[in-house]
Amino acid sequence: MSEIRVLVVEDNPGDAALIRYSLAESGPGKFDISHAPSLAEAVERLAEVSPDVILLDLSLPDSYGLETVKRILELSPPKAAVVVLSGLDDEELALEAVKQGAQDYLVKGRSDGDVLRRAIRYAIERQRIEEAMRLSEAVFKNVDTGIFVTDPSGTIIRINPAFTRITGYENDEIIGQTSGILKSGVQDDNFYDEMWDRLRDVGHWEGEIWNRRKTGNIYPEWLRIDAVQDAVGRLTNYVATFTDITFRKEIENQLRLQATHDTLTGLPNRYLFTDRLLHALAQADRATQKAALLFVDLDGFKEVNDCYGHAAGDQLLIEVAQRLQALVRASDTVARLAGDEFTLILSGVIKSQDARIVAEKVVETLSKPFKLKECEASVSASVGIALYPDDATDSDKLLIAADAAMYAIKQKGKNGYGFYKTPQC
Numbered sequence: 001m002s003e004i005r006v007l008v009v010e011d012n013p014g015d016a017a018l019i020r021y022s023l024a025e026s027g028p029g030k031f032d033i034s035h036a037p038s039l040a041e042a043v044e045r046l047a048e049v050s051p052d053v054i055l056l057d058l059s060l061p062d063s064y065g066l067e068t069v070k071r072i073l074e075l076s077p078p079k080a081a082v083v084v085l086s087g088l089d090d091e092e093l094a095l096e097a098v099k100q101g102a103q104d105y106l107v108k109g110r111s112d113g114d115v116l117r118r119a120i121r122y123a124i125e126r127q128r129i130e131e132a133m134r135l136s137e138a139v140f141k142n143v144d145t146g147i148f149v150t151d152p153s154g155t156i157i158r159i160n161p162a163f164t165r166i167t168g169y170e171n172d173e174i175i176g177q178t179s180g181i182l183k184s185g186v187q188d189d190n191f192y193d194e195m196w197d198r199l200r201d202v203g204h205w206e207g208e209i210w211n212r213r214k215t216g217n218i219y220p221e222w223l224r225i226d227a228v229q230d231a232v233g234r235l236t237n238y239v240a241t242f243t244d245i246t247f248r249k250e251i252e253n254q255l256r257l258q259a260t261h262d263t264l265t266g267l268p269n270r271y272l273f274t275d276r277l278l279h280a281l282a283q284a285d286r287a288t289q290k291a292a293l294l295f296v297d298l299d300g301f302k303e304v305n306d307c308y309g310h311a312a313g314d315q316l317l318i319e320v321a322q323r324l325q326a327l328v329r330a331s332d333t334v335a336r337l338a339g340d341e342f343t344l345i346l347s348g349v350i351k352s353q354d355a356r357i358v359a360e361k362v363v364e365t366l367s368k369p370f371k372l373k374e375c376e377a378s379v380s381a382s383v384g385i386a387l388y389p390d391d392a393t394d395s396d397k398l399l400i401a402a403d404a405a406m407y408a409i410k411q412k413g414k415n416g417y418g419f420y421k422t423p424q425c
Contacts, residue, residue: 004120007051008035009042009072010085011060015108019055019085023120025113031120039063043075053081053120053127056102058088066096073101081127083119085111103127146221150238154178157237166221166244168214179240184218186210195225199238203227208245220245262336264314265321273335273343277395280333280347281388291347291388292355295402296324296362298340299380299414308375315372316379323365327358343402352387352419359383359417367415380415382406391420 384405
């Protein structure tokens with residue numbers, strides 16, 4: 001600090017002059033000194049001077065004792081340190097003054113210039129530290145992020161209010177417990193071993209973790225743990241900060257669902273269909289089996305839309321999706337590619353008869369009337385079947401083969417199924 005602004009609140013002119021003289025002596029620190037002989041005048045000077053430190057006498061014409069300390073602390077700027085400079089050699093009074101917020105208590109006549117300068121510098125530094133601590137405490141209590149502090153063994157010694165809001169645990173329920181009380185069981189022991197290894201190696205860890213609330217509900221959180229060391233590098237504490245990311249995960253899941261599923265029927269869309277088909281073909285190769293792809297196109301869907309409206313058409317498509325899903329195994333996939341085009345991926349097919357049975361069920365179930373909100377509608381289905389690896393050796397060619405088989409049924413009169421046939425040259 002290039003210059004320290006000092007406000008001397010002292011009604012005795014001789015004592016005020018002595019303070020000014022002591023601070024003017026050669027030594028570290030340069031001081032800009034202002035003087036107020038009463039508390040009222042000191043209050044007026046506060047805004048003008050904006051002091052770094054206030055040297056305060058307790059015996060003023062308009063104030064006396066600890067009330068003087070209380071008043072000056074209430075009215076002075078938060079950054080200003082207060083040092084009591086009194087003629088009263090009273091240890092109890094000194095202790096109470098410090099408890100109220102004074103940074104030091106000096107007895108007049110017992111402090112030379114060096115002592116006074118040092119006391120001023122120390123008081124300013126202590127005031128800065130206390131202000132920083134007050135700010136940190138305010139953040140600790142009011143931040144939305146959950147915080148807990150543990151000793152080196154992982155025993156929780158302090159939590160903030162956000163911790164209670166997120167986990168449900170009150171202060172008296174969690175203090176003295178280890179952080180293991182929050183474990184959900186979603187992550188295994190290896191996960192925690194790696195976490196602690198990183199903490200020991202680099203002093204911090206950050207990542208997604210699933211924890212358990214007091215209610216037993218499991219939730220996702222983003223957690224950061226930092227090791228705290230003392231001045232000589234010894235581990236003293238761990239500080240953990242975390243946020244509940246349930247909402248973020250829900251949004252991520254919704255976006256993922258929108259990117260991979262048809263918004264109307266909830267079925268896999270073309271993107272996910274391609275991924276599932278590749279998976280089914282790879283599985284067939286590993287098991288030395290076949291995979292079947294059924295391409296389903298509705299007959300008469302345009303007429304339903306034209307006669308009853310798009311809302312009825314959408315309702316029909318939803319019902320078609322539900323009927324198709326009811327026909328297949330959990331390991332199979334029903335997808336909507338576009339409009340009234342659907343596909344069924346059948347994995348683990350042993351012989352073509354397996355695909356034929358499913359195709360027959362598709363034609364049969366989709367030929368039954370659909371009871372919609374405003375009407376009853378009927379459609380039929382043309383189903384093309386292509387087998388892997390008999391009809392094609394990759395996913396794109398398999399889809400083309402199934403599509404060609406479906407169009408062959410359309411040309412024959414619709415409402416049926418058929419296998420792909422290699423074109424004759």
